[in-house]
Amino acid sequence: MRYFLIRILLSLIGVLVSIVIWDIEMVTTITSGIGFFFIGISFIFSGVLVSGDRMRANFATESDEDRKQRNNVSFRSALIAIPSFVVAIFFYFLSN
Numbered sequence: 125m126r127y128f129l130i131r132i133l134l135s136l137i138g139v140l141v142s143i144v145i146w147d148i149e150m151v152t153t154i155t156s157g158i159g160f161f162f163i164g165i166s167f168i169f170s171g172v173l174v175s176g177d178r179m180r181a182n183f184a185t186e187s188d189e190d191r192k193q194r195n196n197v198s199f200r201s202a203l204i205a206i207p208s209f210v211v212a213i214f215f216y217f218l219s220n
Contacts, residue, residue, distance in 0.1 A: 131204040151215040159208035170198040
């Protein structure tokens, strides 16, 4: 529930900031930027940006608790990014 409120709040803040500072055409840029930021965090924590050898080495040296925490951060940051992309797509089609 907490992450649901965080992602809704971030999407609303992105929309309000872009409307107040710029105009409605910037809503897609701001909200998609928020989405890309959290997708980047998700990629970094999931380990998809490293080679296979490094991924195997990380998997062999980390504990189960560390792996679970890393996967939770990756999953939650991806969940935070989804509404930002939905809002960006909505305003993109609304403005065209």
